Amino acid sequence: MKWKGRRESSNVEDRRSGGGAKKGAALGGVGTILVIIIALIMGKNPLQLLQTVGNMAGGAATEQTQPAGPQADDEAASFVKVVLADNEDVWHRLFEQEGMQYKEPKLVLFRSAVESACGSASAAMGPFYCSGDEKVYIDLSFYDELQNRFNAPGDFAMAYVVSHEVGHHIQHILGISDKVHAMREKLSEEEYNKLSVKLELQADFLAGVWAHHAQKMKQVLETGDIEEALNAANAIGDDKLQKQAQGYVVPDAFTHGTSEQRMRWFKKGFETGDINQGDTFAAAAL
Numbered sequence: 001m002k003w004k005g006r007r008e009s010s011n012v013e014d015r016r017s018g019g020g021a022k023k024g025a026a027l028g029g030v031g032t033i034l035v036i037i038i039a040l041i042m043g044k045n046p047l048q049l050l051q052t053v054g055n056m057a058g059g060a061a062t063e064q065t066q067p068a069g070p071q072a073d074d075e076a077a078s079f080v081k082v083v084l085a086d087n088e089d090v091w092h093r094l095f096e097q098e099g100m101q102y103k104e105p106k107l108v109l110f111r112s113a114v115e116s117a118c119g120s121a122s123a124a125m126g127p128f129y130c131s132g133d134e135k136v137y138i139d140l141s142f143y144d145e146l147q148n149r150f151n152a153p154g155d156f157a158m159a160y161v162v163s164h165e166v167g168h169h170i171q172h173i174l175g176i177s178d179k180v181h182a183m184r185e186k187l188s189e190e191e192y193n194k195l196s197v198k199l200e201l202q203a204d205f206l207a208g209v210w211a212h213h214a215q216k217m218k219q220v221l222e223t224g225d226i227e228e229a230l231n232a233a234n235a236i237g238d239d240k241l242q243k244q245a246q247g248y249v250v251p252d253a254f255t256h257g258t259s260e261q262r263m264r265w266f267k268k269g270f271e272t273g274d275i276n277q278g279d280t281f282a283a284a285a286l
Contacts, residue, residue, distance in 0.1 A: 001083075001156045002220050008081035009088060013135070015110040016071060073140040076158075077109055080138060083159045086220065087166045090213040094275060105169040106135040107162075114139075127161055129168035131177060136165040150235035154228030156221075160207050160266065161232065167206030171199065190252045197238075198280040200256040201265045204233060205278035208269020216273070226270060233262040261286050 071077075084107050095102035108114065113122045117132030123139035130137065142161070147153040171177040180195050187195070211229065215221045234240070237259025239249045256262070265286075269278060280286060 001159055001222060001225055003079055003082040003155070006082050006218075007085045008078060009084035009104075009107065011084065011088070011104050011106050012081055013106055013108045014077070015108055015114060016073070016077075016140075073143070076140045076143050079155060080107065080109070080140070080158065080162050083162045084136075084166070086214045086218065087163055087210055089217065090210050091166070091170065093217070094209075094213065098275075103134070103173055105129075105166060106133075108135050108137045110137060110139055111141070112139065127165055129165045129172075131168075131172040131181075134169060134172065136162070136169065138162065138165075146232060146235070150232070152228070152232040152235040154224065154231075156225035156228040157232035159225075160211075160229035163207035163210045164203045166210070167203035168199075170206055171202065176202070193253065193255050195281075196255040197257045197261075198283075198286065201261055201286060202278050202280040204257070204262050205265040205269040205280065206275070208266040208271075209273055209275055209278065211266075211270045212273035226267075229266060229270075230263045233266050234259040237262050257286065 088102075088104050091102045108116070111123070113120065114137055116130040116135065116137055118128075118130035121128060121137065123141055127136065127138040127142055129135070138161075143158050146157050146161070168177060177199060180199050183195060184192055207229070211221070211226070236256070238254040238256050239251075239258045242249045242253070257265075265278070265280065
């Protein structure tokens with residue numbers, strides 16, 4: 001992706017030098033089981049994730065601190081700031097075309113653990129969006145994890161991840177995600193998971209729409225960029241992660257969609273650039 005020397009978003013909170021998750025109560029038995037389940041679904045090492053969450057939960061109330069000054073991942077930080085800026089430019093234009101005003105999200109850079117309006121989170125859980133404070137949270141170590149663990153190298157793989165989370169912000173300000181989350185108590189886990197898959201695939205579609213218009217507006221793409229994004233979408237499909245973690249696939253437990261679905265919806269967004277073609281909830285088949 002052509003990004004160096006271009007505008008970086010100012011909507012960034014850099015917490016890499018401290019201000020991580022405060023430590024409080026220790027994990028209970030149910031909490032431990034939930035962490036193990038999350039680890040298996042995400043293909044993580046349960047012991048490593050338990051240690052990370054345990055460090056967040058136990059002991060006296062403290063905050064993370066990191067040395068000030070230049071840091072090893074500063075270039076990656078600059079990159080995601082440019083990607084966020086491109087998202088701002090694209091979504092402002094698309095919202096204006098629909099007679100609406102786009103509200104920009106904040107992006108929080110952190111290390112290891114972080115506090116959000118949605119609660120404490122560890123880097124082991126990957127990038128996420130919190131509708132409670134309208135912020136995208138990213139530990140830049142995920143950049144390396146995409147390459148080394150998921151075999152999805154390339155800067156545009158990370159651009160896809162950032163834009164997917166911005167897609168969740170768009171769903172929030174349009175009221176889509178709030179409607180889905182309100183159904184959690186009314187549906188069985190299996191039924192709610194199906195809605196979650198539709199929500200995630202729509203965010204993949206929106207990431208594709210962003211890529212379409214970023215290229216149209218700024219000519220940002222280089223050879224192989226879209227393949228990098230598709231490779232990342234393939235690497236983090238539910239079926240592939242479950243197969244890696246437990247050796248078999250449980251479709252009823254899918255929450256993000258299969259590798260094929262994630263690639264297909266991103267590709268549809270990129271090829272059409274039409275936000276109106278991304279209604280995964282009305283689609284006859286995903």
